[in-house]
Amino acid sequence: MAGLKLTNVAKSYGDVSVLKDINLDIDAGELIVFVGPSGCGKSTLLRMIAGLEKITGGELQIDGQVVNDVPPAQRGIAMVFQSYALYPHMTVRDNMAFALKLAKMSKAEIDTAVNKAADILQLTPYLDRLPKALSGGQRQRVAIGRCIVRDPKVFLFDEPLSNLDAALRVATRLEIAQLKESMPDRTMIYVTHDQVEAMTLASRIVVLANKGISQVGTPLELYEKPQNEFVAQFIGSPAMNLFPGEIVETGEHTKVRLDGGHGIVQSAYPSKAGDMGARVNVGIRPEDLQLTDETVESYSGKVDVQENLGEVTLLFFVPDSEGMEPVIAKLPGIHRGLKGQTLNLAAAPEKVHVFLDGISLLYR
Amino acid sequence: MHPALQGLVTIIIGVGGCVGYFFFSNFVLDRFLLPARAYSAEEAAVRRRSGTIFVFALPALVILALYLLYFTRNDFGLAAVFWLLIVAALIFGLWRLKDFMYGTGAVSAGHNISHANMIRPWLFLLPAIVALGLYLTYPVFETLRLSMMQRVAGGYEWVGFDNYTQMFGEAKFWEAMRNNMFWLIVVPAMSTVFGLIVAQLTDRISWGNIAKMLIFMPMAISFVGASVIWKLVYDFRPADQDQIGILNALWVGVGGEPQLWLTLPFWNNFFLMAVLIWIQTGFAMVILSAALRGIPEETVEAAIVDGAGPFAIFFKIKVPQIMPTIVVVWTTITLVVLKVFDIVYAMTNGQWGTQVLANYMYDKLFRANDWGVGSASAMIIMLLVTPILVWNVRNARKEMK
Numbered sequence: 001m002a003g004l005k006l007t008n009v010a011k012s013y014g015d016v017s018v019l020k021d022i023n024l025d026i027d028a029g030e031l032i033v034f035v036g037p038s039g040c041g042k043s044t045l046l047r048m049i050a051g052l053e054k055i056t057g058g059e060l061q062i063d064g065q066v067v068n069d070v071p072p073a074q075r076g077i078a079m080v081f082q083s084y085a086l087y088p089h090m091t092v093r094d095n096m097a098f099a100l101k102l103a104k105m106s107k108a109e110i111d112t113a114v115n116k117a118a119d120i121l122q123l124t125p126y127l128d129r130l131p132k133a134l135s136g137g138q139r140q141r142v143a144i145g146r147c148i149v150r151d152p153k154v155f156l157f158d159e160p161l162s163n164l165d166a167a168l169r170v171a172t173r174l175e176i177a178q179l180k181e182s183m184p185d186r187t188m189i190y191v192t193h194d195q196v197e198a199m200t201l202a203s204r205i206v207v208l209a210n211k212g213i214s215q216v217g218t219p220l221e222l223y224e225k226p227q228n229e230f231v232a233q234f235i236g237s238p239a240m241n242l243f244p245g246e247i248v249e250t251g252e253h254t255k256v257r258l259d260g261g262h263g264i265v266q267s268a269y270p271s272k273a274g275d276m277g278a279r280v281n282v283g284i285r286p287e288d289l290q291l292t293d294e295t296v297e298s299y300s301g302k303v304d305v306q307e308n309l310g311e312v313t314l315l316f317f318v319p320d321s322e323g324m325e326p327v328i329a330k331l332p333g334i335h336r337g338l339k340g341q342t343l344n345l346a347a348a349p350e351k352v353h354v355f356l357d358g359i360s361l362l363y364r
Numbered sequence: 365m366h367p368a369l370q371g372l373v374t375i376i377i378g379v380g381g382c383v384g385y386f387f388f389s390n391f392v393l394d395r396f397l398l399p400a401r402a403y404s405a406e407e408a409a410v411r412r413r414s415g416t417i418f419v420f421a422l423p424a425l426v427i428l429a430l431y432l433l434y435f436t437r438n439d440f441g442l443a444a445v446f447w448l449l450i451v452a453a454l455i456f457g458l459w460r461l462k463d464f465m466y467g468t469g470a471v472s473a474g475h476n477i478s479h480a481n482m483i484r485p486w487l488f489l490l491p492a493i494v495a496l497g498l499y500l501t502y503p504v505f506e507t508l509r510l511s512m513m514q515r516v517a518g519g520y521e522w523v524g525f526d527n528y529t530q531m532f533g534e535a536k537f538w539e540a541m542r543n544n545m546f547w548l549i550v551v552p553a554m555s556t557v558f559g560l561i562v563a564q565l566t567d568r569i570s571w572g573n574i575a576k577m578l579i580f581m582p583m584a585i586s587f588v589g590a591s592v593i594w595k596l597v598y599d600f601r602p603a604d605q606d607q608i609g610i611l612n613a614l615w616v617g618v619g620g621e622p623q624l625w626l627t628l629p630f631w632n633n634f635f636l637m638a639v640l641i642w643i644q645t646g647f648a649m650v651i652l653s654a655a656l657r658g659i660p661e662e663t664v665e666a667a668i669v670d671g672a673g674p675f676a677i678f679f680k681i682k683v684p685q686i687m688p689t690i691v692v693v694w695t696t697i698t699l700v701v702l703k704v705f706d707i708v709y710a711m712t713n714g715q716w717g718t719q720v721l722a723n724y725m726y727d728k729l730f731r732a733n734d735w736g737v738g739s740a741s742a743m744i745i746m747l748l749v750t751p752i753l754v755w756n757v758r759n760a761r762k763e764m765k
Contacts, residue, residue, distance in 0.1 A: 050669060051668075051669075052665050052668065052669070071668075072668050072669045072671075073668070073669065073670065073671030073672075074671075077669070078669065079665075079666070079669050081662045081665070081666060082662070083660065083662050084662075085660065085662035085663045085665065085666040086663070086666075087663055087666070087667070087681060087684075087685075088663070088685060089684040089685055089687070090684075098667070098670050098672075098680075099669075099670035099671055102670060102671045102672055102676060103671060146666075146670070150670075
């Protein structure tokens with residue numbers, strides 16, 4: 001139905017530039033998640049799509065039409081706000097019917113739409129209550145219901161789960177996923193700072209940082225082939241380890257000698273002959289590190305702290321210097337008494353990422 | 365002594381008295397009555413005995429002595445019975461206070477600290493309670509009594525409801541009632557509506573704060589001062605002279621004959637109301653402006669996304685959300701209106717059909733020296749104010765929650 005196309009979209013407040021050169025194609029029926037650290041402009045971008053913030057540069061198309069100057073109500077979008085933004089003086093029914101009444105729909109049509117939405121969201125028993133008489137999760141559903149009744153082309157979600165407690169967050173996340181499945185032709189854009197939400201919900205994730213898009217891709221693309229150090233460290237928990245080092249062998253495979261005498265690691269990423277001796281950062285996810293007997297082509301380090309979580313064991317290695325992030329390894333199962341030992345760890349070459357000037361060798 | 369010096373001395377004595385009262389009352393409470401330490405059963409029993417003397421017996425004797433001193437010199441009538449009840453209540457209260465403070469058996473430090481902290485708020489409230497009782501509560505009952513009395517040579521005589529019957533028979537009273545009703549409907553409505561409009565319109569413009577300040581300024585002018593200003597606005601000069609009143613100047617400017625605005629029957633009421641609306645709009649604006657800013661911005665944005673235009677946002681989203689505040693503002697202005705006196709007194713003195721209840725009361729009480737009817741009209745004003753007052757306080761409390 002309705003795709004979105006952002007061309008060189010930019011936002012600035014006076015001289016202060018917040019977002020620039022945003023280029024993004026969103027196909028109809030996708031569930032796109034914007035993630036990024038706080039202050040990266042992800043909510044601003046969403047509000048620009050909604051029409052609540054003026055677009056100060058570039059072009060936004062919804063369904064093939066440029067909508068830069070189209071008022072929000074005529075863009076065919078509906079939005080769920082972080083604080084739900086329910087009208088406190090209206091009952092649940094009136095909250096959901098408000099937009100339809102403004103659109104001058106007939107009473108019967110409004111009733112049908114509201115009842116249907118209430119049915120989907122299990123809100124029927126609460127239709128005549130005021131928002132203050134509802135729990136957080138119910139309010140959230142009313143906010144979603146307010147969107148559904150309008151049958152928009154694009155749903156916008158602005159951190160909708162951030163006000164819910166942990167258990168409810170998981171449940172509501174599932175509900176949103178099911179809602180998406182029931183409306184395969186509707187496009188959804190979802191803003192969050194929670195990478196678990198991003199990974200579980202998204203058909204594609206847009207990572208925003210430094211006023212622009214860092215990488216766009218499916219959740220697993222982002223996880224397996226991060227384009228740069230920022231994405232590599234932002235996706236995954238605990239964050240990916242970064243080891244500084246220098247390239248000692250180039251070709252189909254690249255070998256990097258880690259600083260601090262921690263050994264040599266092999267990556268499946270190709271490098272050019274000219275890269276010989278270049279300073280790089282090697283990225284290995286904690287869960288990709290495995291214990292090994294290999295002493296040369298491996299990372300060796302002394303265990304500083306050990307955390308036994310049962311299903312996994314987290315090892316924190318002594319950092320080379322004060323203030324450095326410790327290297328973390330996440331070993332499956334229980335390992336006893338590793339604290340203080342010097343261990344050798346290695347990862348499969350295809351799971352060893354090499355970043356030159358912050359950009360992955362795969363993408364240059 | 366120079367009056368300025370007298371004033372200064374009064375201030376020093378007053379402020380010093382307040383500080384001294386709070387300091388010494390708390391000192392006595394914490395040092396002698398309820399020190400923050402524990403007492404064994406024997407010590408506590410000794411304290412209880414001395415407490416009975418100092419907290420209960422002595423004050424009770426003083427109160428009783430004062431009562432007897434006064435009423436042995438004066439007639440022992442209905443008033444004496446009334447005061448006897450009060451004295452009895454006070455003495456009973458002292459007895460309970462003593463029990464409350466000293467407890468039974470051994471006393472812990474915690475008991476003393478917590479009881480001292482329960483008494484402390486009352487130490488702070490006591491002067492206010494006494495002053496309010498003296499200047500507000502007592503006059504209510506005295507006025508009620510006076511409204512049933514008639515002054516005769518050398519004193520008063522009980523006449524029951526005669527004052528009320530007489531008042532209800534006067535055309536001027538009903539005129540005042542009618543005018544008060546008009547004031548009651550027009551002024552709060554117009555002030556609130558104007559205040560709301562101004563609050564909304566000045567919210568988003570750069571010079572909004574200057575506009576608000578100008579509109580708020582009349583609040584700082586006394587009613588009499590405002591009346592003088594508006595008397596000039598309504599001023600009249602014969603047709604052959606230049607008009608110095610702006611209303612007549614405009615009126616003549618569009619081709620009308622100069623009018624004595626304040627003597628135009630019926631309409632002159634509205635010219636007087638304009639003064640109070642002018643003053644109260646600023647008040648309504650300030651409160652409603654704060655309320656409008658308290659509306660969550662996201663609800664407004666949600667309404668924009670839902671397709672609401674500026675008017676729908678204002679009337680369907682903003683106004684309903686601040687409705688409790690609007691009600692409080694409305695009722696507060698209603699209370700001001702019911703008591704309106706200065707404006708009428710200074711501008712028409714109730715002539716030409718502009719009488720209101722408060723001015724009527726003043727006429728009876730201080731011009732006609734008819735304390736009975738004057739007090740009766742005061743009671744009527746109080747009766748009219750009370751329900752609105754109660755409602756107002758309730759709404760304000762609900763607001764705070």
